[in-house]
Amino acid sequence: MAELQLKSWRFRAEREADWRRLETLLAKAEAGGAARLRRDEILELPLLYRQALSSLSVARSISLDQSLTAYLESLCTRAYFIVYGARTRLPERIARFFLRDWPAAVRSIWRETLVAFAITAVATVVGYLLVQRDPDWFYSFMDPGLAAGRDPLASTAALKATLYAKPDAREGLSLLASFLFTHNSQIALFSFALGVAFGLPTAALMVQNGGMLGAFLALFVSRGLGPQAVGWLMIHGTTELFALVLSGASGFAIGWSVAFPGARTRVDAVAAAGRRAATVMVGVVVMLLVAGLLEGFARQLVQDDLVRYAVAASMLALWLAYFYWPRRAQP
Amino acid sequence: MTVRGVATRVKGLKVRRRLESGAHELVTPEGVDLRLRVGSYGDRFVALLLDFLILMGALIGLTLGVLAVAAATKLQGVGEVLGVIWLLGAFLLRNFYFLFFEIQPKAATPGKRVMGLRVIAADGGRLTADAVFARNAMREIEVFLPMTFLFARGQGVDAALIGLGTLWSGVFVLFPLFNRDRRRLGDLAAGTMVVKAPRKVLQPDLADTDRAASGGLTFTHVQLDAYGIKELHVLEDVIRSADRKAQAEVAARIRAKIGWEGPTDIADRTFLNAYYAGLRGRLESRMLFGHRRKDKFDVS
Numbered sequence: 001m002a003e004l005q006l007k008s009w010r011f012r013a014e015r016e017a018d019w020r021r022l023e024t025l026l027a028k029a030e031a032g033g034a035a036r037l038r039r040d041e042i043l044e045l046p047l048l049y050r051q052a053l054s055s056l057s058v059a060r061s062i063s064l065d066q067s068l069t070a071y072l073e074s075l076c077t078r079a080y081f082i083v084y085g086a087r088t089r090l091p092e093r094i095a096r097f098f099l100r101d102w103p104a105a106v107r108s109i110w111r112e113t114l115v116a117f118a119i120t121a122v123a124t125v126v127g128y129l130l131v132q133r134d135p136d137w138f139y140s141f142m143d144p145g146l147a148a149g150r151d152p153l154a155s156t157a158a159l160k161a162t163l164y165a166k167p168d169a170r171e172g173l174s175l176l177a178s179f180l181f182t183h184n185s186q187i188a189l190f191s192f193a194l195g196v197a198f199g200l201p202t203a204a205l206m207v208q209n210g211g212m213l214g215a216f217l218a219l220f221v222s223r224g225l226g227p228q229a230v231g232w233l234m235i236h237g238t239t240e241l242f243a244l245v246l247s248g249a250s251g252f253a254i255g256w257s258v259a260f261p262g263a264r265t266r267v268d269a270v271a272a273a274g275r276r277a278a279t280v281m282v283g284v285v286v287m288l289l290v291a292g293l294l295e296g297f298a299r300q301l302v303q304d305d306l307v308r309y310a311v312a313a314s315m316l317a318l319w320l321a322y323f324y325w326p327r328r329a330q331p
Numbered sequence: 332m333t334v335r336g337v338a339t340r341v342k343g344l345k346v347r348r349r350l351e352s353g354a355h356e357l358v359t360p361e362g363v364d365l366r367l368r369v370g371s372y373g374d375r376f377v378a379l380l381l382d383f384l385i386l387m388g389a390l391i392g393l394t395l396g397v398l399a400v401a402a403a404t405k406l407q408g409v410g411e412v413l414g415v416i417w418l419l420g421a422f423l424l425r426n427f428y429f430l431f432f433e434i435q436p437k438a439a440t441p442g443k444r445v446m447g448l449r450v451i452a453a454d455g456g457r458l459t460a461d462a463v464f465a466r467n468a469m470r471e472i473e474v475f476l477p478m479t480f481l482f483a484r485g486q487g488v489d490a491a492l493i494g495l496g497t498l499w500s501g502v503f504v505l506f507p508l509f510n511r512d513r514r515r516l517g518d519l520a521a522g523t524m525v526v527k528a529p530r531k532v533l534q535p536d537l538a539d540t541d542r543a544a545s546g547g548l549t550f551t552h553v554q555l556d557a558y559g560i561k562e563l564h565v566l567e568d569v570i571r572s573a574d575r576k577a578q579a580e581v582a583a584r585i586r587a588k589i590g591w592e593g594p595t596d597i598a599d600r601t602f603l604n605a606y607y608a609g610l611r612g613r614l615e616s617r618m619l620f621g622h623r624r625k626d627k628f629d630v631s
Binding site for chain 1: 357359360361363365366367411414415418419421422426436437438449451453456457458459460461462464465468469470471472476503516519520521522528529530531532533534536537538560563564567571608611612614615616618619
């Protein structure tokens with residue numbers, strides 16, 4: 001015999017208003033963040049959330065109405081993520097990123113950064129020596145598209161002209177800058193992502209990059225244009241190469257934690273390394289943006305070698321100081 | 332490892348509670364398991380397709396818009412600005428579309444929202460921006476790398492290398508097939524996962540609104556003991572579906588099973604409602620006394 005009123009029915013009737021109230025608050029919070037809630041509503045939210053959770057536990061043990069339990073589960077899940085997913089607001093988060101998170105993340109992968117730098121440097125030297133011996137090696141390192149006519153067949157005068165190309169009424173500079181930026185960022189993201197495969201493909205990318213640099217330098221040095229070429233390259237190169245080294249380093253950080261997770265489980269170690277590396281990578285994209293601007297604008301507008309060297313050195317000093325200058329540990 | 336060590340390990344494994352497939356345990360600090368469901372492959376694939384469609388639509392829109400402005404102005408200097416806008420726009424779309432939507436409170440891209448999915452931190456903590464960035468940056472090798480290999484063409488050694496590359500990148504693509512939580516590589520690198528978190532509407536209680544509609548029918552204990560919880564839930568689905576044919580069929584079955592001898596001229600819907608209310612009351616009150624009857628075969 002069915003009782004006049006089921007216990008589960010009475011249970012629901014007593015609490016339904018609170019659930020609905022929680023639902024309205026959640027809809028509001030989800031639409032525009034917790035900032036949209038009024039003061040009293042913010043105070044109300046955790047209470048209603050706990051009430052809904054306890055309703056869920058009770059419903060699971062006394063009610064057989066599956067639509068009710070499903071509703072409560074969905075409601076509690078939504079509330080859980082609002083209540084415990086407390087976030088700072090965007091401006092604060094951006095400020096925090098540049099003031100603390102990014103430099104800290106970069107510092108935390110200093111070992112990988114050294115390794116990535118060493119790989120690039122060795123590859124550069126090897127590329128340089130090989131091309132110096134036999135100019136034909138140039139074609140194995142350089143992508144013809146990127147070389148854009150700067151190859152061993154070009155005359156010295158033509159090579160020199162590429163270093164000091166006068167912009168025609170600054171036509172195409174910003175286009176070039178944005179193309180270089182997007183191209184480089186994509187490569188940087190790639191070498192970060194490839195880190196999961198134990199960092200080996202990342203190392204291969206770094207070797208390729210270094211080899212290209214070495215081959216390029218060897219070509220220009222062989223024509224007696226060495227210092228000029230370095231100036232042309234490094235005005236943006238200190239920023240760009242630094243960024244690429246960092247992206248390689250963050251790939252290595254992930255690869256290392258995949259191979260040697262240490263005391264933690266592999267999944268946990270990879271997740272921790274991945275988040276840290278991701279912070280570095282957001283910054284790398286910013287660095288590449290700066291490099292793209294330098295490459296697209298400054299390089300074409302600044303024609304004097306000494307000024308180019310000065311810009312290159314000061315950019316490098318700036319980045320190094322920003323990342324590695326010792327600072328007080330914050331709470 | 333010693334034999335004893337192995338034994339303790341095996342014992343430890345046994346103690347661990349087996350979760351049904353697709354379930355993910357997330358215990359809130361208040362100690363309640365939210366029993367999340369891991370997003371299914373189909374749902375996630377459709378969500379990804381939707382997102383890619385939206386992305387492509389946005390790109391085409393961007394291109395058309397840029398072209399339209401270029402055609403309208405016909406100025407010399409504008410071409411370059413438009414080129415910059417297009418390049419940067421495409422870059423932002425490709426890399427920050429997912430990031431932008433997943434750091435919102437709903438933690439889901441439009442495609443995921445349609446499919447009722449959301450991204451969570453696998454440990455139940457808060458989903459941070461760097462985690463979202465990491466999981467989406469990994470898309471480079473999960474989607475774009477295999478595509479590069481697929482569209483690359485070569486001969487001889489090159490072809491063999493491309494073939495190997497395709498196989499190798501296939502490992503990344505098929506990664507979600509080989510772990511219980513269906514996490515892709517990006518999820519692993521970020522410590523996130525995708526769960527089903529649809530928004531449910533509170534439906535009317537069948538044992539309440541239709542009490543009057545139950546027509547005062549009563550059932551004996553024997554009649555109510557014909558079924559268990561599983562059947563009750565099927566019955567609930569049938570009543571809520573409002574499918575008359577199914578209701579007629581089920582009503583006929585129940586009548587036959589319980590040997591119904593009451594009035595025969597009542598509507599099927601009324602009969603089902605009355606039986607549902609009766610059965611739920613019976614099962615719930617037995618549950619309060621500690622007996623949870625799984626299904627009709629569960630007799631004790």
